[in-house]
Amino acid sequence: MIMTFTMRTFILATALLAGAATAAFGQDKREDTGIAAPMLRANVVVSSEVVRIGDVIDNAGPAANIAIYRAPDLGTIGTLTTAQIISTLRTHQVIGVETSGLQSISVTRLSRSIESKDIEAHIGKALEHRNGLGDAANLTLTFDRDVQGVQLDAGYTGAIEAVATRFDTRSGRFDVTFAIGSEANAPTAKLRFTGTAVETVEVAVLARGVERNEVLKSSDVLVERRPKAEVGIDGASRERAVGMQSRRQLRSGQAIRNADLAKPDLVVRDQAVTLVFRSAGLYLTVRGKAQDSGTEGDVVNVMNLQSKRSVAGVVTGRGEVTVSAPSASPLPGERAPAPSPATPDPAPSEKISRAPSPVALAANDRVPVSRKAE
Numbered sequence: 353m354i355m356t357f358t359m360r361t362f363i364l365a366t367a368l369l370a371g372a373a374t375a376a377f378g379q380d381k382r383e384d385t386g387i388a389a390p391m392l393r394a395n396v397v398v399s400s401e402v403v404r405i406g407d408v409i410d411n412a413g414p415a416a417n418i419a420i421y422r423a424p425d426l427g428t429i430g431t432l433t434t435a436q437i438i439s440t441l442r443t444h445q446v447i448g449v450e451t452s453g454l455q456s457i458s459v460t461r462l463s464r465s466i467e468s469k470d471i472e473a474h475i476g477k478a479l480e481h482r483n484g485l486g487d488a489a490n491l492t493l494t495f496d497r498d499v500q501g502v503q504l505d506a507g508y509t510g511a512i513e514a515v516a517t518r519f520d521t522r523s524g525r526f527d528v529t530f531a532i533g534s535e536a537n538a539p540t541a542k543l544r545f546t547g548t549a550v551e552t553v554e555v556a557v558l559a560r561g562v563e564r565n566e567v568l569k570s571s572d573v574l575v576e577r578r579p580k581a582e583v584g585i586d587g588a589s590r591e592r593a594v595g596m597q598s599r600r601q602l603r604s605g606q607a608i609r610n611a612d613l614a615k616p617d618l619v620v621r622d623q624a625v626t627l628v629f630r631s632a633g634l635y636l637t638v639r640g641k642a643q644d645s646g647t648e649g650d651v652v653n654v655m656n657l658q659s660k661r662s663v664a665g666v667v668t669g670r671g672e673v674t675v676s677a678p679s680a681s682p683l684p685g686e687r688a689p690a691p692s693p694a695t696p697d698p699a700p701s702e703k704i705s706r707a708p709s710p711v712a713l714a715a716n717d718r719v720p721v722s723r724k725a726e
Contacts, residue, residue, distance in 0.1 A: 390449040392434065392457065398423050399462040399506040405446060408437055408457065415446050426463035426503035431456050462506040468499045471545065478514040478528050479549050483521045486551050495547035507534045508541050524548045552577040555587035556608040562598050567616045570594050578607050586610050615647035618670045627654050627665065628674040640673065
């Protein structure tokens with residue numbers, strides 16, 4: 353019994369020594385022939401669907417093209433343990449791999465990434481100026497499905513080209529298909545997107561409801577994008593709306609049109625105003641009461657509070673209405689009236705009858721006046 357155990361021990365020791373000698377001999381032979389030992393890589397980058405032996409180790413030799421793992425998903429990173437790799441390599445007769453103490457390695461799958469914003473930009477370009485649509489920058493797209501970023505094989509390096517574009521003006525629906533070519537002989541990648549497209553414009557919008565004839569302040573007006581079909585071509589800008597007067601009652605959130613706005617009234621009905629009369633060498637002012645509302649340049653009726661008579665004049669300022677004789681000199685900023693054709697001097701009796709009526713009116717009104725230095 354003791355003899356048998358001793359014999360087994362001797363045989364096992366002999367086998368271990370022979371194995372060590374063989375490994376040492378193999379290493380010496382590899383060094384003698386100049387063949388480098390397989391070296392495990394810490395970071396592996398692949399562009400295909402599989403990971404090959406030549407991807408995970410250097411100096412793989414004839415076994416380099418053997419596929420051993422499925423690659424991670426496009427654009428993602430996977431991890432392999434060193435023990436797992438060594439075990440797999442042994443099944444393909446690849447031994448003696450130098451691991452340099454690595455416990456695991458990372459595997460990255462290359463891809464071509466197309467972001468959702470890029471997809472929207474390409475669709476906008478495909479629809480631009482099609483069937484009455486405007487610029488791509490003014491199109492608002494709504495997709496039938498949420499658009500996520502697209503990952504393609506790294507070999508698809510071709511341009512994104514629209515090969516089929518459809519747009520229905522009545523429903524606003526679009527159907528766009530893109531094609532992307534590959535640098536290899538792979539089939540062309542096709543991407544299809546459907547949804548609705550609406551052309552929008554920037555327009556002034558009311559932050560609150562306003563009444564008729566109310567003047568809009570800066571805090572009353574916002575800027576939003578609204579469908580062009582809702583606003584039309586008459587949408588007002590914020591710069592145009594602020595300081596203008598509403599022609600009618602407007603509700604909060606309503607888009608403002610140019611037709612809704614008017615210059616603010618400088619004279620309001622029943623308002624106390626200054627009635628100004630100008631004639632050659634004269635500048636007269638009396639108190640009056642406006643019988644109409646009007647903005648600058650409007651003709652309104654004003655009652656002279658002294659004579660209780662109504663005269664027509666032009667609104668020339670806030671609370672100011674001017675009545676001018678044809679021969680009156682212009683106010684600063686006004687253009688002088690064009691000279692009338694020369695006429696023969698009237699007879700003395702005609703001169704009396706043709707006296708300027710505003711002067712007679714001023715005399716009848718018995719309004720104390722003072723001559724203004726000219």
